[in-house]
Amino acid sequence: MNVAVLLLAIALVIVMAVLAALGAGKLARLDGASYPTALTRAAVTFAAVITLACTAASALPALLH
Template sequence: MSGLTAVLLTIALVLLVALLVGAGAGKLARLDGATYPTAILHAAAAFTAVLTLAAAVTAALATVLA
């Protein structure tokens, strides 16, 4: 597997996990009685948190491995 393929698959996996976490957070907020706009805000915050965490881990690994 080439390096580009590994990078693209990793990006796809991170985006998939972020989408699933966002959907789960939105669903849990909705089950808790939140309105639709509030549930969407919770989902967006969770999605952003996962992407931020992935970027931080990537930066830390790049520093360690370089």
């Protein structure tokens, strides 16, 4: 049961990171950025969401005790 919840949480974080990256890339293109610049902004957004999720996950056990 715990493994299934963990895998679902990981999948949810990845889906949210991809959606945020797609949004950032689309907004960059609408702003007039070139494709490489839009791709870079999307990659930075994806990495930021994954980093934020990892930071929150590592801080969670300390908050629960």
